Amino acid sequence: MDEYVAVSKIKLARIEKELSQAQLAEKAGVTRQTIGLIEAGKYNPTLNLCLEICKTLNKTLDELFWGD
Numbered sequence: 001m002d003e004y005v006a007v008s009k010i011k012l013a014r015i016e017k018e019l020s021q022a023q024l025a026e027k028a029g030v031t032r033q034t035i036g037l038i039e040a041g042k043y044n045p046t047l048n049l050c051l052e053i054c055k056t057l058n059k060t061l062d063e064l065f066w067g068d
Helices: 001-016 023-027 032-039 047-056 060-066
Strands: none
Touching: 001 032, 001 047, 001 060, 023 032, 023 047, 047 060
């Protein structure tokens, strides 16, 4: 899967939930900078972080990271 597509899905899901990068970061237990880097495709999150992001955004791994 194209990395840009996954990044776009994360950002769109965050915006749909009306969360700022800082709010998502706090809920996922990371810094705002980490969320920014993930959305920009400059940081490869751990599986645990992917799961926390999915849980916070009420999405599955397939929907945010591995889906078409």
